[in-house]
Amino acid sequence: MSIDILFVKSVTGGSEAFFSSNQVNGYNLTRDVPLPSIPVLDSWIKYKGYTTDYFDLDRNGHDGLLEKANDADVIGFYLNFSVHFKVMDAVKRVKNRFPEKIVVIGGPSILDLKENFYNLSSSRFPLLVKEKVGLYADAIVYGDGEIALETILHHKDNPDEIGNLIDNDHESSWGIIYKDTKGKIHVSTKPGLVSELSLLPIPNHEIYKNLIxxxxxxxxxxxxxxxxxxxxxxxxxxxxxxxxxxxxxxxxxxxxxxxxxxxxxxxxxxxxxxxxxxxxxxxxxxxxxxxxxxxxxxxxxxxxxxxxxxxxxxxxxxxxxxxxxxxxxxxxxxxxxxxxxxxxxxxxxxxxxxxxxxxxxxxxxxxxxxxxxxxxxxxxxxxxxxxxxxxxxxxxxxxxxxxxxxxxxxxxxxxxxxxxxxxxxxxxxxxxxxxxxxxxxxxxxxxxxxxxxxxxxxxxxxxxxxxxxxxxxxxxxxxxxxxxxxxxxxxxxxxxxxxxxxxxxxxxxxxxx
Structure with missing residues (x-):
């Protein structure tokens, strides 16, 4: 059964600097920590009538991700610099296997880069070739992600319309940076913003079964x-x-x-x-x-x-x-x-x-x-x-x-x-x-x-x-x-x-x- 968006979780990183023990009561303290944003976005997207699914990259690995991604139109990743290379490797694998699917990246590190994200590179082989891994992402979301994700899903069958919305500074495109099918990058200069928090449904914390x-x-x-x-x-x-x-x-x-x-x-x-x-x-x-x-x-x-x-x-x-x-x-x-x-x-x-x-x-x-x-x-x-x-x-x-x-x-x-x-x-x-x-x-x-x-x-x-x-x-x-x-x-x-x-x-x- 096809779903509209698959949310992918990977550890926020850095936890190993604080925990003297990695295991407590069967939980892995650097792997089994929830992320704040996914329950919030999951509830909003469902509230707007779209279907969602969730995948834990840390627990299930790349093979499981590709199997899950096969059933999704949009795949959303949370990016923090502490797991940058792991997440971007997963993004690359998804895009190489499913070039027609829309890959979206959000998270705190995006604010530092915005459109420069597409210039990010990493070494394919030590000290040899640098590959622009940022180019595997279709869209980047910064600021509040609810309305931006809703806009991407609304136009997923004709995604280049997103670029037109950004170029016209349409409010629904705020917080989106989009690379269209011709490679042109469209940059929204305003972050995503939910002005009335009373509009937000209760976050779906049940999405994190088996986590801490x-x-x-x-x-x-x-x-x-x-x-x-x-x-x-x-x-x-x-x-x-x-x-x-x-x-x-x-x-x-x-x-x-x-x-x-x-x-x-x-x-x-x-x-x-x-x-x-x-x-x-x-x-x-x-x-x-x-x-x-x-x-x-x-x-x-x-x-x-x-x-x-x-x-x-x-x-x-x-x-x-x-x-x-x-x-x-x-x-x-x-x-x-x-x-x-x-x-x-x-x-x-x-x-x-x-x-x-x-x-x-x-x-x-x-x-x-x-x-x-x-x-x-x-x-x-x-x-x-x-x-x-x-x-x-x-x-x-x-x-x-x-x-x-x-x-x-x-x-x-x-x-x-x-x-x-x-x-x-x-x-x-x-x-x-x-x-x-x-x-x-x-x-x-x-x-x-x-x-x-x-x-x-x-x-x-x-x-x-x-x-x-x-x-x-x-x-x-x-x-x-x-x-x-x-x-x-x-x-x-x-x-x-x-x-x-x-x-x-x-x-x-x-x-x-």
Missing amino acids: PVAFVETSRGCPFGCPFCEMPDLSTSFRVKDRKQIITEIDYLQQIGINHVIITDPSIYPSNRMDMLSEIFAGRGMKWTGFAKPGLWNSSEPFYSKETLRKAKDSGCAVLFFGGESASEKTQKLYSKPKLEVLLEMEHRCKEVGLLSCWSFMILNPGETRQDVDRLINLVTEMEPGMCVFSPFLLMPNSEMDKHPKEYNLRITDPNYKLKAAELYAKFSSNAGAEKKEKIGHMIEKYPRLMRFLLKLRMHKVNYFECIETGFGLSDGAFEMLRVESTLNRNTNIQVGKSHYHLLIEMAAAEG
Whole structure:
């Protein structure tokens, strides 16, 4: 029986850097994690009268994919740079076997590339031929995917009509980049946007049978803040929320199908009364939930959430809240419009007072920062002593304000083509991921810091696509300092370093089955 669209799942990647064990209660923690977007898109497409199917590439492999794809008119892939090569290999196999079928790719990595996606290449043989693997995709979707996918399905029998819609800036084509049958690329300059979230049906979380029983739930889309380092600046111009009734309906449904662990995907639970609303919705259900929280604002001396709000969250089943601390430099905090250090300390103090676990994230060697600032960060985190903490080197993100105006942020881009190399660079960078590998490298840094700094810089020389004008520090310097921070905190504190709220909830859900 023919179906309209087949959704293909592949792991989001990077999980191996956080899990010390790969197996919990029969679940594989790097393979059996659901993806947030597929249940949402599946429900929307069915709501619009089309038929769908789902395929797990990680569990069933390429042969199973080709068998499934035979029955579909459109095949949709989710792409993240951490699984870039695996997904693009699958795309190539599908397109070679079924050239008449429409292959669509979406996901967060698309925002970095847009039409440049078609120029992506990978080595067919080491150091020999480069093949433009991006050309195997017919359409690319960025932004909200619902209406864009609906448009592609509506015109699947005459897909070149999609190009005409894009050329005329028709609203139904927003968020689509399409390569027509003659090879011409049509680019929509506006991201896909569902303006009224009340139009969305309940996501089909039952699609993920046999995966870890955890659900990703969005109570809003977009972001009310405009962080200059964010790779998705359009988020700050399109903040939309779901109402209380809509959220209750989805949580009721999750309980009915036996899912009791929820990750709120909103970039920030904002404003603070929405934290109270979520606590009221989850109260008395016996569920566990987590989400991204905001510690405060630069121009305020008070944390964003009161002690009573945090206590209500804890009592309702909130297992942990994730806070973006960003830096231990007041200068950097002001640059990013982030809270003063005293606010970070007070927010952590309030969490401890109500018994709520926290996870904090910080970036290492932001523009203008020195190794002394890194030492201050170690001291700050040691004083805060949160339950968990995650770190990353500062990254100049494509399409961010810092990327568009690097000199204003004390930065120099040394490789203007870095966006096209991002997938390959990410693969090399993540090859050193994994809890065990990072622990070994940390020990080596403690014993031989100068040697390890040199070796890391040598290994990552192609990854250094930017540097700070003032200090000369680049990505490899940030990576070294990150490993030094993690090693120091692991040795001197009881903080779970490198583990986030996201991974804690996944482990809890897997353990409880």
